[in-house]
Amino acid sequence: MESKELIEKVAERVGRxxxxxxxxxxxxxxxxxxxxxxxxxxxxxxxxxxxxxxxxERIVNNPSNGKRMLVPPRVALTFKVSNVLKNKLK
Amino acid sequence: xxxxxxxxxxxELLSEATNTSKRMSELFLRELFxxxxxxxxxxxxxxxxNLGVFKVSEVSSRKSVDVNTGRTIEIxxxxxxxFTPDKSMAEAVNASFACFEAVVLDDDVTNEMIQEIDDxxxxxxxxxxxxxxxxxEVADVQDSADEVVEEAPEDEKEDAAEHVVVTPPPFVLENxxxxxxxxxxxxxxxxxxxxESEEVEPVVCADEETETAADEESAEEVSEQPEEETSETxxxxxxxxxxxxxxxxxxxxxxxxxxxxxxxxxxxxxxCDSEDAVDVEESxxxEESxxxEESxxxEESxDMEDSEETHSRSHRHHxxxxxxxxxxxxxxxxxxxxxxxMTGVLxxxxxxxxxxxxxxxxxxxxxTKSAPIVVExxxxxxPADTVPTEEMPDSLPAESQVSTEAQVQEIAxxxxxPAVVTDTVRPGNFLARMAKRFYGNSxxxxxxxxxxxxxxxxxxxxxxxxxxxxxPAEKYGIDANSPASVEKAKRKEGEVLSAHR
Numbered sequence: 362m363e364s365k366e367l368i369e370k371v372a373e374r375v376g377r378x379x380x381x382x383x384x385x386x387x388x389x390x391x392x393x394x395x396x397x398x399x400x401x402x403x404x405x406x407x408x409x410x411x412x413x414x415x416x417x418e419r420i421v422n423n424p425s426n427g428k429r430m431l432v433p434p435r436v437a438l439t440f441k442v443s444n445v446l447k448n449k450l451k
Numbered sequence: 452x453x454x455x456x457x458x459x460x461x462x463e464l465l466s467e468a469t470n471t472s473k474r475m476s477e478l479f480l481r482e483l484f485x486x487x488x489x490x491x492x493x494x495x496x497x498x499x500x501n502l503g504v505f506k507v508s509e510v511s512s513r514k515s516v517d518v519n520t521g522r523t524i525e526i527x528x529x530x531x532x533x534f535t536p537d538k539s540m541a542e543a544v545n546a547s548f549a550c551f552e553a554v555v556l557d558d559d560v561t562n563e564m565i566q567e568i569d570d571x572x573x574x575x576x577x578x579x580x581x582x583x584x585x586x587x588e589v590a591d592v593q594d595s596a597d598e599v600v601e602e603a604p605e606d607e608k609e610d611a612a613e614h615v616v617v618t619p620p621p622f623v624l625e626n627x628x629x630x631x632x633x634x635x636x637x638x639x640x641x642x643x644x645x646x647e648s649e650e651v652e653p654v655v656c657a658d659e660e661t662e663t664a665a666d667e668e669s670a671e672e673v674s675e676q677p678e679e680e681t682s683e684t685x686x687x688x689x690x691x692x693x694x695x696x697x698x699x700x701x702x703x704x705x706x707x708x709x710x711x712x713x714x715x716x717x718x719x720x721x722x723c724d725s726e727d728a729v730d731v732e733e734s735x736x737x738e739e740s741x742x743x744e745e746s747x748x749x750e751e752s753x754d755m756e757d758s759e760e761t762h763s764r765s766h767r768h769h770x771x772x773x774x775x776x777x778x779x780x781x782x783x784x785x786x787x788x789x790x791x792x793m794t795g796v797l798x799x800x801x802x803x804x805x806x807x808x809x810x811x812x813x814x815x816x817x818x819t820k821s822a823p824i825v826v827e828x829x830x831x832x833x834p835a836d837t838v839p840t841e842e843m844p845d846s847l848p849a850e851s852q853v854s855t856e857a858q859v860q861e862i863a864x865x866x867x868x869p870a871v872v873t874d875t876v877r878p879g880n881f882l883a884r885m886a887k888r889f890y891g892n893s894x895x896x897x898x899x900x901x902x903x904x905x906x907x908x909x910x911x912x913x914x915x916x917x918x919x920x921x922x923p924a925e926k927y928g929i930d931a932n933s934p935a936s937v938e939k940a941k942r943k944e945g946e947v948l949s950a951h952r
Contacts, residue, residue: 362497389483397544402453404456431555436547
């Protein structure tokens with residue numbers, strides 16, 4: 362499902378116009394991004410947790426040419442699925 | 452930093468960011484994630500622009516070993532949700548590390564070499580620590596050197612004022628001996644005295660002092676003499692110089708110094724003495740630059756600190772000033788005493804007022820109301836300013852919002868003595884918000900949850916319309932003003948949340 366479709370569905374459920382929902386979604390993404398930049402985690406009950414995690418630098422092998430690379434450390438946004446959703450999925 | 456945001460907090464942030472009501476943002480979040488979850492359950496992947504893609508992938512069954520028993524077991528195939536952040540999102544989050552790039556390692560670089568580099572790096576870190584420590588020490592030494600240089604002139608001055616007249620020769624020896632230890636540090640200063648000194652402010656003062664004083668007093672000539680001597684005999688040991696300096700002083704300034712010593716003693720306290728010297732200094736150098744005053748203030752603070760120490764040493768440059776501005780010192784002291792007295796009196800008044808207030812309020816309650824009503828009254832005070840629904844499980848939210856203090860009292864009075872405060876969970880009225888209203892801090896929601904465990908299965912998702920009992924604050928020792936209590940609630944919060952993650 363693409364973004365547009367999602368917005369349509371949510372707008373229907375909330376009973377607001379698509380523009381309003383789009384504005385809220387953009388706001389949510391900005392808030393999540395800000396939190397992630399602060400390395401905070403954001404828990405959404407029944408869905409999961411967004412968390413920015415620092416990954417250490419590491420050495421990887423390039424399988425195609427056998428060269429080894431030193432991959433620098435980075436901060437990555439991770440998502441952990443909540444148990445509720447996990448169980449529903451089964 | 453590393454904070455865990457709960458759903459209501461996220462909703463609040465969102466409503467702030469988008470200028471929408473909290474209720475709307477909560478509703479939106481709930482519906483948005485419910486929609487995404489529903490799609491995922493149906494097996495569809497969801498792409499949210501600028502955030503990322505949620506995908507469902509199949510995990511085929513695989514064999515594994517039970518860690519506890521050691522038997523081989525088969526993990527059944529299942530579905531898994533993966534999230535891949537959007538490129539723009541990933542870059543924004545990784546902004547602080549964006550400067551790094553992956554490096555292709557040469558073929559001849561072995562793991563051992565990398566290990567060595569790592570070790571070297573850690574060693575370097577240690578070295579850096581060591582050097583920084585050394586640097587600190589050096590800085591300390593320099594500081595102490597500065598201190599010594601700053602102290603030296605004052606010491607001499609003060610002692611000259613107090614003791615020289617009484618016992619000049621033994622005293623000089625006594626005081627110079629401890630200074631001899633620091634002679635290495637002092638000597639450069641002494642040598643520079645007649646020329647220009649670059650960094651030590653007190654030295655500058657010393658020079659200027661003597662100059663200005665020379666204009667004013669005849670005794671100044673005498674004080675200049677020793678300095679000339681020192682410049683001539685730079686390599687002389689300190690004892691000799693000190694003696695050379697002190698002797699003319701005693702002879703010429705004897706009368707003055709005696710007076711000064713007496714007054715200083717009459718003021719009695721040691722700190723007063725040192726202050727005296729400095730205050731006098733301050734006022735005498737009115738014509739001199741402010742920079743000097745600053746340095747003198749520094750001296751003053753030093754004097755306060757080691758007033759005892761400074762007493763036992765000799766001061767050279769203050770001697771001709773002390774007696775000029777004695778009156779200023781007494782004013783200073785009186786003023787200081789006055790301030791102390793005023794603060795004492797004020798605190799006393801405040802305390803008495805607080806006591807009176809407490810008594811009056813107590814009396815008022817006991818006079819105006821009979822004992823049983825007092826209990827009720829206290830219980831009503833809690834929800835009075837908020838939107839409570841007392842024993843009204845079926846009342847609509849709208850109604851309950853209208854219910855005012857009067858209404859609450861009506862309901863509370865017929866209720867039994869331990870009136871139970873309840874509230875209904877509605878959109879926009881979570882446990883945390885209730886806790887914020889009733890107890891003053893949202894972290895205390897755990898206690899509401901604790902009280903209503905039977906009704907609430909998951910504190911993250913309380914069914915709407917649930918009527919929860921708000922426990923009295925005393926029951927769990929809830930006190931929003933006490934950090935310990937809040938901390939306790941936070942710990943409990945962590946436990947509860949981790950149990951329902």
